[in-house]
Amino acid sequence: MKILTLNNVHKIYNESEVQVHAVNSVSLGFDKGEFAAIVGPSGSGKTTLLNMIGGLDQPTEGEIIVNSTNIGDLKPSKLIDFRMYNIGFVFQAYNLIPVLTARENVEFIMHLQGWPKQRREARSRELLEAVGLGDRMDSRPSKMSGGQQQRVAVARALASKPRFVLADEPTANLDSQATENLLDIMERLNREEEVTFIFSTHDNRVVKKAHRVITIEDGQVETDELQKDR
Amino acid sequence: MLLSIAWKNVWRNRMRSLIVMIAVTIGMIGGIFSSAVFKGMSDQRVKEAIKYETSHIQIHHPQFMENQELGFTVGSSRQLAADIRSIPGVRSVSRRLEVPVMIKSTATGTGVQLMGIDPGKEKGVTAIHEALYDSADVAEHYGFTDPEKIHSFLRDSVGEYFRESSRARQIVIGEELAEQLKADIKTKLVVNLQTTDGSLSGGVFRVAGIYRITNSTFENTVAFVKKEALAELTGLDTASAHEIAIRVDDNRQVDLLVDQLSQKYPGLSVMSWKEIQPELGMITQWLDVMLYFIMVIILLALGFGIVNTMLMVVMERVKELGMLMAIGMNRARVFGMIMLETIFLSITGGVIGMVLAGLLIRYFGNHGINLESFARGFEAIGYNPMLYPQIGMPFYLTITGLIILTAIVASIYPAVKALRMNPAEALRIEI
Numbered sequence: 001m002k003i004l005t006l007n008n009v010h011k012i013y014n015e016s017e018v019q020v021h022a023v024n025s026v027s028l029g030f031d032k033g034e035f036a037a038i039v040g041p042s043g044s045g046k047t048t049l050l051n052m053i054g055g056l057d058q059p060t061e062g063e064i065i066v067n068s069t070n071i072g073d074l075k076p077s078k079l080i081d082f083r084m085y086n087i088g089f090v091f092q093a094y095n096l097i098p099v100l101t102a103r104e105n106v107e108f109i110m111h112l113q114g115w116p117k118q119r120r121e122a123r124s125r126e127l128l129e130a131v132g133l134g135d136r137m138d139s140r141p142s143k144m145s146g147g148q149q150q151r152v153a154v155a156r157a158l159a160s161k162p163r164f165v166l167a168d169e170p171t172a173n174l175d176s177q178a179t180e181n182l183l184d185i186m187e188r189l190n191r192e193e194e195v196t197f198i199f200s201t202h203d204n205r206v207v208k209k210a211h212r213v214i215t216i217e218d219g220q221v222e223t224d225e226l227q228k229d230r
Numbered sequence: 231m232l233l234s235i236a237w238k239n240v241w242r243n244r245m246r247s248l249i250v251m252i253a254v255t256i257g258m259i260g261g262i263f264s265s266a267v268f269k270g271m272s273d274q275r276v277k278e279a280i281k282y283e284t285s286h287i288q289i290h291h292p293q294f295m296e297n298q299e300l301g302f303t304v305g306s307s308r309q310l311a312a313d314i315r316s317i318p319g320v321r322s323v324s325r326r327l328e329v330p331v332m333i334k335s336t337a338t339g340t341g342v343q344l345m346g347i348d349p350g351k352e353k354g355v356t357a358i359h360e361a362l363y364d365s366a367d368v369a370e371h372y373g374f375t376d377p378e379k380i381h382s383f384l385r386d387s388v389g390e391y392f393r394e395s396s397r398a399r400q401i402v403i404g405e406e407l408a409e410q411l412k413a414d415i416k417t418k419l420v421v422n423l424q425t426t427d428g429s430l431s432g433g434v435f436r437v438a439g440i441y442r443i444t445n446s447t448f449e450n451t452v453a454f455v456k457k458e459a460l461a462e463l464t465g466l467d468t469a470s471a472h473e474i475a476i477r478v479d480d481n482r483q484v485d486l487l488v489d490q491l492s493q494k495y496p497g498l499s500v501m502s503w504k505e506i507q508p509e510l511g512m513i514t515q516w517l518d519v520m521l522y523f524i525m526v527i528i529l530l531a532l533g534f535g536i537v538n539t540m541l542m543v544v545m546e547r548v549k550e551l552g553m554l555m556a557i558g559m560n561r562a563r564v565f566g567m568i569m570l571e572t573i574f575l576s577i578t579g580g581v582i583g584m585v586l587a588g589l590l591i592r593y594f595g596n597h598g599i600n601l602e603s604f605a606r607g608f609e610a611i612g613y614n615p616m617l618y619p620q621i622g623m624p625f626y627l628t629i630t631g632l633i634i635l636t637a638i639v640a641s642i643y644p645a646v647k648a649l650r651m652n653p654a655e656a657l658r659i660e661i
Contacts, residue, residue: 047658051654054556056556056652056653056654056657057652057654077560077561080555080558080559080560080561081558081560083556083557083558084557084558084559085558088557089553089556089557091553091657093549095549095550095553095657097235097550097554098242098550099235099238099239099241099242100235100238104231107231108231108557109557109558111231112558112559112563113558156557
C-alpha cells in the first residue's frame, strides 16, 4: 500500500502568454519509510513537484493521493489542516521563527495541534536530542549556525509525527561537514521514526545517501532507481 | 503561544515599534490632556454659573422670561418657597424681585438688571457674598496677618455684603460695572425705574460691596439690593417675587426636581440652569461628543501610521508567513497573530500615553494652569483664566476601547494582505 501516489500530474504556468510546462505527466508512488531524492538541474521542476505533493500548489491535471485522499479535492481550509497533520516541511533557508527558541520552534506545530504541554516538552526534548541539539534547546535561531538551524527544522518537521517529510534543497546553504551531519541525522530519523523522507536536491553528496533517486528533467521523470535497500 | 509570538514580534524591530509607540503616546497625551482642559473649563464654567449666577433651578411667572413686566410675579411666593424648601433634595430657596433699571454715577449711566434679595436667604442659593474680595489676596497684598485687621479692612475699604442691621439703601455691584461707573465702595449711585403704576421713580444707593466673578458680562449687568428697598421703590409687595431661585443638594437631581416641580406647579415656569443659560446646557451636552470626536480624529491619524507600519511588517515577513501557512497555521491564526501584534503595538503606546496624561491632569488639576494674561478674554465669555483640567474614568475606559478598536481596524488591511499570499510563492520570495 503506497502512502503517496502521483497519477499523471501536470503543472502548467501561463507566463506572459507563454505556457511553461513545469511538471509534465509525472506518475510516482512512495512507500512508508522511503528515503528518496528528487534530483535535477535548476528549473527542472523539482520544487514545483514537491510543492504539489505538499499541497502548497495545485496540479493543472492529474491527481495526488495521500493515503486514499486526493488532496486536489480538499478545500483550502481542510488542506491547511491536512498539511499540518500529514506533512513535515524542511526548507532550503531553514525558515525558523526567529523570535522563538529551538524548543519553541519544535513545539510550534504540536501547539497548533493542541498537544498538552507535558507531551510537547517531552517530544521536543526527544527530537532536539536526536538531532544533537539537546544543549541548545533554549537558543534562538540567530545564535545558531546554519547547520544547527536546519537540524532544528528537521526536528520541527518530525514533531507531530507526519506521514512524510518534504525537504526542498535542505543542504543548499550548508557546508560539507554540516551537510554530512544533517544527512546522517535525517537517515537515522527516517529509520527510527519510520517516516518517509522526500527531498529535492542537485547535491551529489545528498544523492549518494538517498535510497531511491528520481531524476527529473524538463518536468518529466527521466529515471527512478533504487540505490540501497532500506 | 500566539500571544507570546505576537508580543515578541512587536520587539523584532525595536526602533520602528518604539517610534510608533511614541507617536501613539504623544497622540494620547495631547488628546486626553486637551480634552481634560476643555472638560475642566466647561465644568468650572457650569459650576461657577450655578454658584454665582443662576443657582440650579428658577421658577417664574410663565411670561416673565419673555417680558419682564413688574406684574409678572409668582403669586404667594412665601408659601411657595416654604413648600419647595420642604422637598427632599432641595437645599435652599431664595425669593427675588428682578427689575430692569437705569443706574447712574456722577460719571456715567447704564442699564442693569437689579435683583432685590433677602441677603440671608440668598447666601444659601448663590455665593456672590463670597466673591466680594479674597481676604487671602488682601492679606498677601498688604502683608496683614491679623484676622481682625483683615476684616476691618474688608469692611472699610473693599466693601461687604449687605449689613443686616443697616437700614441704609445698599447696593452690591460687579467689578466691571464699578469700573464703568467709576464707582467705588461708598460711592452713591442713582437708580431709576418704572413703578407698578407706570410712573418713573428713583432712589440713591450706596455701594456696599463690589463682587468679582469670572463672568464680566454678568458683573456688568447684574446688581443686588435688599428686597425691601426695591419693593419700596417699585411699589411691589415685599411678599411678592419675580423669581424663586433653588439650590439642590446634587446637580444630578436637577432634571428630576424640575419635572417634579413642573407637575406640582403647572401654572408656573420651572427651568433648570441648562434652560436658563442654554449655552451652558449645550456645552455640557456637546462637549463630551466633541471630546470623543477629537480623540477619534487623533486615533484615525495614528491608525494610518499603524497600518503603514504593519504593512511593512507583513511585507518584511512574507517568507515567514508563507512558512507558517505551509506548515499548518490556518488563516484565522495568521489573522489573529497580525491583529494581536497591532493591538500590542497600539495599546502599549496608548497605556503609556494615558498614564502620563493622567499624571499631567492630576498635577495641573491640583495646581491649575494660570492663563491670567488672557484673563480679560476668558472673563468676557464667562470663563475662569485659572484652568483645572479634569476627566472622568468613563472617558479613560472609552479611550482604551477606542485604541483597541483602532488597532483592530488598522490590522485588517495588513492581515488581509498576509492572508492573500500563496504560501508556495511567499516561500520563493527573496528578501
